[in-house]
Amino acid sequence: YFPNKYAILKELGDRLMAAQDEAVLAWIEAGGVEGETIEARMAKSLAMHRKIIEITLAFPGGPAIGRALRAIPMLQQLRFDSRDFVAAKFFDAMRSRYPNVSDTRLRVAMRMMVELSYAAMEMVVEEPDRDADLVNHEICLLFALYFESFA
Numbered sequence: 001y002f003p004n005k006y007a008i009l010k011e012l013g014d015r016l017m018a019a020q021d022e023a024v025l026a027w028i029e030a031g032g033v034e035g036e037t038i039e040a041r042m043a044k045s046l047a048m049h050r051k052i053i054e055i056t057l058a059f060p061g062g063p064a065i066g067r068a069l070r071a072i073p074m075l076q077q078l079r080f081d082s083r084d085f086v087a088a089k090f091f092d093a094m095r096s097r098y099p100n101v102s103d104t105r106l107r108v109a110m111r112m113m114v115e116l117s118y119a120a121m122e123m124v125v126e127e128p129d130r131d132a133d134l135v136n137h138e139i140c141l142l143f144a145l146y147f148e149s150f151a
Helices: 005-029 038-058 062-071 073-094 103-126 132-148
Strands: none
Touching (some): 005 038, 005 062, 038 062, 062 073, 062 103, 103 132
């Protein structure tokens, strides 16, 4: 039993975000952030972006749930919690790769990366006539080049 439609949306949002987060964590654990070259890291990032889009589109009502998580103030915290959780996991994975970057800068970079990834994936999911591969390529290139400035 759910007391109102927002409680239903919260449960669905929890499930969607958990499925996405689980995929990202598995990707990190499998070495997703590793790669000797920009091209290798980009290829792995592209695969992850495609996987998250696939999860969202396969989830019943996935695109609508994503919109609700952004638009309804009482549901936005779900998205923020997921973003912060995933950004913290990325921080942990990237800390040793960029030892000369301050913790503060690296935390901000990881949060920005997650937030911009959400935006790119939402653009692809909500506008199916867009060239998903091009959008994904561009966002992954943006990150790859940005992180090169950390080395």
